[in-house]
Amino acid sequence: MRFLSRRRRHPAAKPLALVLALFVMGALYSAMAPTTVSTADDSTQQSQLAKGKELFQVNCSSCHGLNGEGTPEAPTLIGVGAASVDFQMETGRMPMARPEAQAPIKKTLYTSEEISAIAAYVASLAPGPKIPSKEQYDTSKLSQEQIARGGELFRTNCSACHNFEGRGGALPNGRYAPSLMKTSDKHIYEAIRTGPQQMPVFAQGSLSDDDVTEIIGYLNTLHDEPNGGFDLGGFGPVGEGLWGWVLGLGSLVLVAVWLAKKGARAR
Ligand code: HEC
Numbered sequence: 001m002r003f004l005s006r007r008r009r010h011p012a013a014k015p016l017a018l019v020l021a022l023f024v025m026g027a028l029y030s031a032m033a034p035t036t037v038s039t040a041d042d043s044t045q046q047s048q049l050a051k052g053k054e055l056f057q058v059n060c061s062s063c064h065g066l067n068g069e070g071t072p073e074a075p076t077l078i079g080v081g082a083a084s085v086d087f088q089m090e091t092g093r094m095p096m097a098r099p100e101a102q103a104p105i106k107k108t109l110y111t112s113e114e115i116s117a118i119a120a121y122v123a124s125l126a127p128g129p130k131i132p133s134k135e136q137y138d139t140s141k142l143s144q145e146q147i148a149r150g151g152e153l154f155r156t157n158c159s160a161c162h163n164f165e166g167r168g169g170a171l172p173n174g175r176y177a178p179s180l181m182k183t184s185d186k187h188i189y190e191a192i193r194t195g196p197q198q199m200p201v202f203a204q205g206s207l208s209d210d211d212v213t214e215i216i217g218y219l220n221t222l223h224d225e226p227n228g229g230f231d232l233g234g235f236g237p238v239g240e241g242l243w244g245w246v247l248g249l250g251s252l253v254l255v256a257v258w259l260a261k262k263g264a265r266a267r
Pocket residue numbers: 056059060061062063064073074075076077080084085088089094095096097098099101102103118194195196197
């Protein structure tokens with residue numbers, strides 16, 4: 001770098017400095033370039049949002065309010081996130097045809113573009129659970145131990161309502177936890193994160209993505225043996241659901257009592 005020294009400037013110093021400056025500008029430009037590209041993205045995003053809002057106001061706002069704020073008919077959608085809309089619409093629950101105890105699962109009449117647009121619009125109201133990517137619930141690399149762990153997690157967190165074999169069960173007031181035999185991996189993930197209706201929300205803090213993937217892996221093994229392992233004396237889904245309820249709640253109560261005792265001792 002002698003030619004850049006102050007005392008004896010090499011004749012090539014100026015052009016070199018120019019080249020250097022150009023190079024720096026080029027680097028700066030390429031660093032800025034992605035933002036130029038994302039303006040194009042922004043405008044497609046804007047048009048998707050506008051389309052979602054329009055679809056929402058036509059199909060959903062009669063129950064959920066013009067801006068998703070909720071009405072006496074239906075809860076607010078502010079903060080439920082794209083995952084909730086994706087789950088509710090793809091499983092055909094929403095739009096609900098008429099007020100009833102529970103929206104039935106049915107074939108959706110909406111295209112995936114329409115569902116994505118409405119999901120994007122609802123997500124724009126306030127942050128909430130996102131639609132998961134495939135890697136977040138990829139069960140292909142699970143070991144037998146992880147699937148067994150998924151079974152334990154399922155029995156601890158889910159069987160109280162969905163039955164030990166995931167075949168579902170009745171809940172009070174004409175409601176029910178559906179069978180999970182035919183539910184897709186993505187919808188299991190979304191249900192866990194968004195807690196439809198009576199179901200609790202299980203956030204990352206209580207079940208990590210790895211935990212959720214293990215539960216899905218376990219449920220997939222049940223899909224493969226449609227009649228399940230054991231049948232609680234063939235009481236049918238109602239009887240078994242009730243047992244699940246009793247045992248599940250029972251164990252929750254025991255844990256609560258144990259925790260309370262522990263807390264008392266610690267104090
Ligand atoms: C006839 C009234 C009705 C219409 C129309 C309707 N919904 Fe709902 N929606 C409900 C009710 C009631 C619930 C709560 C009970 C339930 O989840 O079963 C609900 C729940 C939801 C939830 C779950 C909220 C949560 O807390 O996770 C989402 C998401 C949702 N609706 C989206 C939509 C979308 C999107 C549309 C339009 C495509 C729509 N709904 C149309 C009545 C309606």
